[in-house]
Amino acid sequence: MELTKLLNLMSDGAFHSGRELGEVLGVSRSAVWKQIQRLEALGIEVYSVKGRGYRLPAGIDLLDLERFRMQLPQAALERLDEVVFEEEVASTNSLALQALNKGRNAGLYAAEYQAKGRGRRGRDWISPYGANLYFSLAWRFSAGVAALEGLSLAVGVALRRGLGRIGVDDVQLKWPNDLLSQGRKLAGILIEISGDAAGECQVVIGVGMNVAMPAGLLEQISQPIADVADLADNHPGRSELLAILVDELLDTLDRFERDGFGAVRQEWLQANAHRDSRIRLISGQEEISGICRGVDESGALLLESGGQVRSYYGGEVSLRAAE
Numbered sequence: 287m288e289l290t291k292l293l294n295l296m297s298d299g300a301f302h303s304g305r306e307l308g309e310v311l312g313v314s315r316s317a318v319w320k321q322i323q324r325l326e327a328l329g330i331e332v333y334s335v336k337g338r339g340y341r342l343p344a345g346i347d348l349l350d351l352e353r354f355r356m357q358l359p360q361a362a363l364e365r366l367d368e369v370v371f372e373e374e375v376a377s378t379n380s381l382a383l384q385a386l387n388k389g390r391n392a393g394l395y396a397a398e399y400q401a402k403g404r405g406r407r408g409r410d411w412i413s414p415y416g417a418n419l420y421f422s423l424a425w426r427f428s429a430g431v432a433a434l435e436g437l438s439l440a441v442g443v444a445l446r447r448g449l450g451r452i453g454v455d456d457v458q459l460k461w462p463n464d465l466l467s468q469g470r471k472l473a474g475i476l477i478e479i480s481g482d483a484a485g486e487c488q489v490v491i492g493v494g495m496n497v498a499m500p501a502g503l504l505e506q507i508s509q510p511i512a513d514v515a516d517l518a519d520n521h522p523g524r525s526e527l528l529a530i531l532v533d534e535l536l537d538t539l540d541r542f543e544r545d546g547f548g549a550v551r552q553e554w555l556q557a558n559a560h561r562d563s564r565i566r567l568i569s570g571q572e573e574i575s576g577i578c579r580g581v582d583e584s585g586a587l588l589l590e591s592g593g594q595v596r597s598y599y600g601g602e603v604s605l606r607a608a609e
Contacts, residue, residue, distance in 0.1 A: 290348060290373055290398070292321050293330075293416065297346050303339035328399060329414035329500055346416050347498070349396060350525045357529035362536050368393045374415075376402040379478060379492040382424035386488040394532060396421035412507055419495040419528055423535060427543055430484040436547025436585025438463040438477050438600065441491055443550045444538035445473060446557055448531040454517045458559035461578075461587050462600040465495075466559050470512040472496055491535070497524055547585045555580045564608035565589070567598055575608060 291311060296302055304315040311318070322340055325332055333341045349371050355363060363369075367390045374397065375381055381395040400413035400420050413420050427434060442459045449457050449465075449472075458466045465473040473495035481487030496513035514521050521527060541549045555561070560578040567574045567589060576591030586597040587605070 288373065289321065289324065289328075289415075292318070293325070293342075293346050293348055296340065296342050297348065299342055299345035301333075301335065301338045301341045306339065325415070330416065331500060344498075347524050348416055349398060349528070353523075353525040354529050357526050358533055362533050365536055366392050366394055370395050372397045374399045374401060376400065377492070378420050378422040379476060379490050382422035382490040382492070383478065383488075386424045386426070386490070390424055391426050393424040394421060395424070396528060413494070414500050417500055418497045418513070419493065419524060419531070421493055421528060421532075423491040423532070423539075425489045425491065425539060427481075427487045427489055428485070429487075429543065430482060431479060431487055432483065433543075433546065434479060434487060434489065435599075436551075436581075436583075437489070437491075437542060438475050439554050439581065439585045440538055440542045440547055440550050441475050441477070441493070441535065443553050443557070444534040445475075445493065445495070445531055447538075448527075448534040449514070449517075451530050451534075452514075452518050452521050452527065454514060454521075456517070457557065459554055459557040460559045461581060461605055462585070462603075464559075467512040467517055469559075470510040472512045472514075472517075493531070495531075497521070497527065546583070548583045551581065551583060551585075560605065560607065566606045566608055568604045568606060578605075 292307065295307060295310060304318045307318045308315045322332055331343055333343055351369065351371050354369070368385070370381065370393070377400050378395045378397050382393065385393045385395065397420050399415040439462060442463065442465060445465055446457045446459060456467055457472065460466050463475040464471055473493060476492040478490040479487055496511055498515040499511060499513045514527065538550065558578070558580055561580065563578055565576065565578045574589065574591060576589040579588040579590050579595055581587055582597055586599050588595050589598055
């Protein structure tokens with residue numbers, strides 16, 4: 287029994303008896319009960335009341351492939367070799383990489399749940415079922431690895447634009463790959479690149495965005511977070527939001543390949559979460575303090591320290607606000 291079938295039946299937030307669910311799904315009440323336990327293990331809140339059955343108190347907004355296709359402009363949809371929505375995966379970046387290795391040129395891969403979602407520097411990305419957006423774009427660039435400097439920053443600009451289209455305007459960009467709202471993490475970007483230094487590159491652009499993070503999981507997250515549900519007065523739903531974000535990403539990738547990061551640099555600078563603020567850069571055991579002076583044309587961070595401004599690139603460098 288697919289979880290999505292059960293969840294679709296319960297998405298209205300009303301009570302459904304085990305017998306009713308079993309009859310519709312063609313399984314026993316015992317099988318329904320086992321799947322209810324699985325939902326709870328995945329972080330989905332389920333109310334169970336004897337004599338009434340089960341309900342999802344907040345309902346659930348599952349990804350819908352047809353709704354997504356209807357919302358994404360046809361010209362954008364035609365840019366993608368394939369669009370794949372899965373229930374559960376290890377990570378959407380892994381799906382995108384597999385597609386590139388099979389010869390796909392461009393594709394979108396999204397999932398309701400990631401068992402091994404990853405953030406930058408190998409950190410876990412908390413991925414509750416059906417709550418947020420976890421997706422990856424597979425893409426090929428022809429200009430070589432060096433031409434991809436600043437790509438994560440350009441992706442951040444695209445996501446910020448998409449959020450602006452649904453009324454989420456107070457979004458800042460944290461170098462090199464986070465979106466924040468009032469200092470709280472809203473989304474993260476993980477880019478993986480392979481290929482020739484001067485020729486064709488395979489790029490996987492992974493995005494995790496908090497849409498409706500369950501309150502019960504907040505204690506598992508080591509930093510303050512924001513989600514779209516709290517920031518948007520009436521956000522359109524996960525499938526529609528995904529279509530908006532992908533539309534902006536495809537447009538930005540075209541501009542980036544043609545003009546590089548410089549095409550969106552000023553927009554990034556305007557949204558810089560640490561503009562002219564004291565920060566700390568951490569690389570392994572080394573820590574450098576100074577004032578953030580934005581980024582250069584390649585996306586390198588400009589840090590003023592000791593009367594000099596130096597450039598720092600991403601990779602294993604982390605940025606923190608100075609205490």
